[in-house]
Amino acid sequence: MAALPPEGLTENSQGALSILIVGAGIGGLSAAIALRNVGHRVLDKSDLANDTGAAIHLCPNANGILRRWGVMGETFGACVLSRFVERAMDGNILKDVDLTESNARWPHPWHLVRRAALHRELKRIATAEDGPGIPVTVVPRTRVDKVAPELGLVTLESDQELKAHLVIGADGIYSTTRKAITGKADLNHTGKAAFRFVLPRVAAELNPLTVALANQHDTFTVWFGKDRRVVMYSCDDNALLNFVCIYPESESSTPATDGTPRQGWSGDATREIVLNVFRDFDPHLKALIAIADPPSIKVWPLLDMRPLVDWSRDKLVLIGDAAHPCLPYQAQGAAQAIEDAASLAAVLPIGTPPAEVPRRLALFRDFRFGRTVKIQEYSRLMGRDWDVRAYEAYNFDHDEIANSAALFKKWEEDQLREES
Ligand SMILES: Cc1cc2nc3c(=O)[nH]c(=O)nc-3n(C[C@H](O)[C@H](O)[C@H](O)COP(=O)(O)OP(=O)(O)OC[C@H]3O[C@@H](n4cnc5c(N)ncnc54)[C@H](O)[C@@H]3O)c2cc1C
Structure with a gap:
């Protein structure tokens, strides 16, 4: 904890919120980048090594966000998916498809990356001194024991307490922070x-x-x-x-x-x-x-996990697998965590008053709920069959930065109309 800057959690005069992220996995680091870009002050917590999980797909919808944050798969060994081969159990080829042309439909590349390499790059960009906003502080090997959502208070394993305007539970499928919202494990x-x-x-x-x-x-x-x-x-x-x-x-x-x-x-x-x-x-x-x-x-x-109806309570919000774990058949779990991060940043522009945070978190959940439920359901179905075409367009042709920005603009206009 000595790594924390002394001013780490003080209120910023330029309208930045102080933000604690529980879990520095793909979702936590993505949220750190997105919110840092907006200008907020982020402390990211992690407790584990990052080399678990081998490799993952960075599908076009995830890449569309990452590339705008400067995370370019080509710089850390990404392969461009260009061929799909389906085999029977004995090795007989059932389908052999060149994807070069069909993948040109998507506005961003479909990459295959080493998970640890992606994680390293997200962390580098979140903590870089020369990026926009305030560099994020990542504190490794720090387990969070509990959260008090109404206070924005996080208690570490060491009993140390930290307070922020916003706590993001990005602590994965076995989320500890989820308990502060649901009260029970529901996997x-x-x-x-x-x-x-x-x-x-x-x-x-x-x-x-x-x-x-x-x-x-x-x-x-x-x-x-x-x-x-x-x-x-x-x-x-x-x-x-x-x-x-x-x-x-x-x-x-x-x-x-x-x-x-x-x-x-x-x-x-x-x-x-x-x-x-x-x-x-x-x-x-x-x-x-x-x-x-x-x-x-x-x-x-x-x-x-059955769709979780509430993703937030007071100053706590869940993202990624903590909110909506997804079976791996669609390769969308990490992508959905990245989309969450982009959406959260859209509803929390710089200058958001701390008192407004709970309402904005509920708004974020409304923006994202339908899509994540649909993708969870597609993934269940994909576990049973292999007809990817029905789902691809819904998944890959989506731009969460544009989607949440448009929804947030409409919401702001509705607020103004109601007030006038
Ligand atoms: C077999 C398999 C294949 C997959 N393939 C793909 C794929 O190809 N593409 C894809 O997009 N997704 C894939 N996924 C899903 C993807 O790995 C997850 O959806 C994604 O990692 C979720 O990100 P997250 O940040 O929410 O959680 P995680 O990546 O799990 O990160 C959670 C972080 O929280 C930390 N943490 C946990 N508890 C605490 C605590 N109490 N205090 C502090 N820190 C804590 C952990 O150490 C970890 O760093 C796959 C999953 C599986 C199981």
Whole structure:
């Protein structure tokens, strides 16, 4: 905590709000950038390392926001998704589509990036001395224990208390801050889990069984079994192959050191467990799994949550997975956290009076609720089938900066009309 500037949480004479963000993941850091750009004073809290989760898609809707913040995937190894290959469980190709032309429909690129690289870049931009507004302070390894929404008061694990005009709960699917709004945990197991890992392309190029798969650059490949699937795509300038292997959770029986199955974010699994779960799959794929680095294999339970009606209370608001966790079938969870950040910044322009914050947080929820519910629902459906076309346009052709700005302008005009 010594890193905090002494003036960190004082009221700013130029109309800046003091803001505490619980969680410096993708949503928390995005909110930090968006609100810093507006001119607010942000302290971002985090407690974990950032290299979990291997790689993610930065779909056009997320990239449209990130690029306006100066976060350019090309500078940290993004691959441009240009080919989609669908295979049966045995490896037979069912579909092989060149996406170059169809992706030209979207105003922004569809990138595949290493999650840690994205996280590093978001943090660099949030904290840079030379950016707009006030550089954000990120305090690592600081766990928040509870929040008092009416006071804007955050209590750390160390019992230290911090106060702000606004507290943003960006603490992910297992959110602590959500309890201050809902009072209970409301996550449901879907019965599915995912192994995630990356492996170096060069390792796959050395093996005659895996070289052909390894040589497919900028490609998204999926092998479909009846109740399980494996997704593989490149990241890090095609130097890494990323895997997401979704399967019935009961089959992992993942041995953990305490003898109980590991079912939290980022539990460990072994190569043998993955190979056993996918034993009936394409031998070329199994040869790839066989060269995965064991410590890199993590297991994620796929959790769902019924739409949360309230996202805010007094000075506390939830964003990202804390507010609306999304199954991974649509690759939109991080994108929705980024859109939340853009929308929150739109309803909190510089000069927003602190007393006005609760009303603006409710407005933010109204702007975002319908879209996030729809995307959660699409993702559930995508877990059952693979007809992406119906959902793509809704997801990718969306500009949350423009959307929230237009809604906020209309809201301001309505306020003026009511007052006159
Ligand atoms: C298998 C799988 C594949 C996925 N693939 C994609 C994809 O391709 N594209 C995509 O857009 N999304 C994808 N997602 C979803 C995406 O990872 C999440 O939706 C996204 O990370 C949500 O961001 P967030 O900031 O809300 O939460 P997180 O990224 O989880 O960040 C939460 C942060 O809060 C911190 N924290 C937690 N508790 C506390 C506390 N008490 N005090 C302080 N800090 C705390 C954590 O350390 C962490 O840094 C995938 C998810 C899974 C499971």
